[in-house]
Amino acid sequence: MIVRFILALWAARLAMFVARVTGRGKGSSLPGKIALKIYPRILKQLGRQIKKGIIVVTGTNGKTTTNNMIAGIVGDNKGSGVIINREGANLITGVTAAFIRAAGPFGGLHADYACLEVDEASFPGVVREITPDIVVVTNFFRDQLDRYGELDKTIALVKDALKKLDSVRLVLNADDPLVAQLGRVTGKPSVFFGLARHPGVSGTGSAAREAKFCPFCGAELAYSYYQYSQLGNYKCPGCEFARPQTDVEGVDPGVDGMLVSCRVRFRQGNMYPLQIPVTGLYNLYNGLAACSVGLLLDIDMDGIRSSLAGYLPATGxxxxxxxxxxxxxxxxxxxxxxxxxxxxxxxxxxxxxxxxxxxxxxxxxxxxxxxxxxxxxxxxxxxxxxxxxxxxxxxxxxxxxxxxxxxxxxxxxxxxxxxxxxxxxxxxxxxxxxxxxxxxxxxxxxxxxxxxxxxxxxxxxxxxxxxxxxxxxxxxx
Structure with missing residues (x-):
């Protein structure tokens, strides 16, 4: 077993070296594929070495940005090594490659945290190998129907995998009913984030709505406003399902050139200004998700805000x-x-x-x-x-x-x-x-x-x- 582990590790590292020297790709997935072929348990063995916590981000849009924001907050404020698949290689092969890249010549890891974005369809397979302490779900939209199938199938994959996890805490988008339902159906302790009503919301809209019906009773959801797509303030007239009370909420959001900003309000009533050097109001959702994780890790808001103010976008x-x-x-x-x-x-x-x-x-x-x-x-x-x-x-x-x-x-x-x-x-x-x-x-x-x-x-x-x-x-x- 040890021989196969070392062989898998070095074969993957050689593939990374070749990719870097030849300039063919970034070596972000193929090394993991090679390693898993030689030793299928390599990710499980590497993941066990993380000392303090594994954070997984999944969902349709915003995974890379949210995950990189979280990694920045953890790295800036915890003073500890962080393993991350920064460029978005989010299948099990890319996650494995991220661990191998951080490992020593004999597979030793010196990292307190791992921040990993994981493809929704790959989520069940990844969390069978590594056990996350926190799972963030950003949103659910139709994406690559020829690969994923209908959206209900994708949501079911994530939901069923979450149910099997022990001692996990969820960070969920309150404004997306497809995500918010996970707190109730899994029974896991959950923190909800979202955006408050502001002048830019819509009472109607022509954009595609992924969630028209209640996931529990099937009645058509009633919205008082939309942020975009199905994200907004919703309530089911047929049962008690509704937008949950937010623990972390963005108030008075705005965009000024290459900055997005808001005031972050917590359930306790505290409110703090936040600025992030990105464009697009939707990026505030990513920032609010990252704030939520930071607070779960007992990082004070000064540190969170300082880290997000220095955020640099990933490629593309x-x-x-x-x-x-x-x-x-x-x-x-x-x-x-x-x-x-x-x-x-x-x-x-x-x-x-x-x-x-x-x-x-x-x-x-x-x-x-x-x-x-x-x-x-x-x-x-x-x-x-x-x-x-x-x-x-x-x-x-x-x-x-x-x-x-x-x-x-x-x-x-x-x-x-x-x-x-x-x-x-x-x-x-x-x-x-x-x-x-x-x-x-x-x-x-x-x-x-x-x-x-x-x-x-x-x-x-x-x-x-x-x-x-x-x-x-x-x-x-």
């Missing part, structure tokens, strides 16, 4: 570049809800004219079925035609993306199809706009990011930290 999560003095934003898109929020951000960016690149692939990791593009509300772009310099469609399904824009009402003369990523990136950067906005599916993201990095400078400048506050909140139970 509203990552900012500069090209000849003009800003460029790079954003991952993978399902209708996430794409709609990306378009909402596009329409709100402080630029008079924007060049847009949309890179669509249909590889296995993206999902072969691209019919979901017809569920994205591209029609919002047709009403703001003067805001856009050019639309460049790229990737394996560039022509299908161009057709979708045509039927959305985007003027044909503004759309260019360039399947080659290098040509597409250069064309978008050289367009007439005063900024560029890139949207890419998962396997298109990495080549686009690599090419963009060759032409533009990645911006790492952070805004000034928010002022210090007096007092602290120690924990939410």
């Amino acid at each position: 999560r509203m990552e900012k570049f500069l090209y000849r003095g003009k800003p460029v934003l790079l954003n991952l898109v993978k399902n209708p809800t996430g794409f709609n929020e990306g378009l909402s951000t596009l329409l709100s960016v402080p630029a008079e004219r924007v060049n847009v690149l949309i890179a669509i692939n249909d590889n296995d990791a993206d999902g072969r079925d691209i019919s979901w593009l017809w569920d994205v509300d591209f029609e919002v772009l047709s009403g703001a035609g003067e805001k856009f310099g050019t639309f460049v469609c790229s990737g394996r399904r560039a022509w299908e993306m161009a057709v979708r824009l045509k039927y959305a009402g985007v003027r044909e003369e503004t759309v260019t199809v360039l399947e080659d990523f290098d040509q597409a990136v250069r064309t978008a950067l050289e367009g007439t706009g005063d900024m560029s906005y890139f949207l890419a599916t998962y396997t298109a993201l990495w080549p686009v990011e690599r090419i963009l990095s060759g032409y533009a400078q990645r911006e790492r400048t952070l805004p000034e930290s928010v002022p210090s506050i007096s007092g602290s909140v120690k924990s939410v139970r």
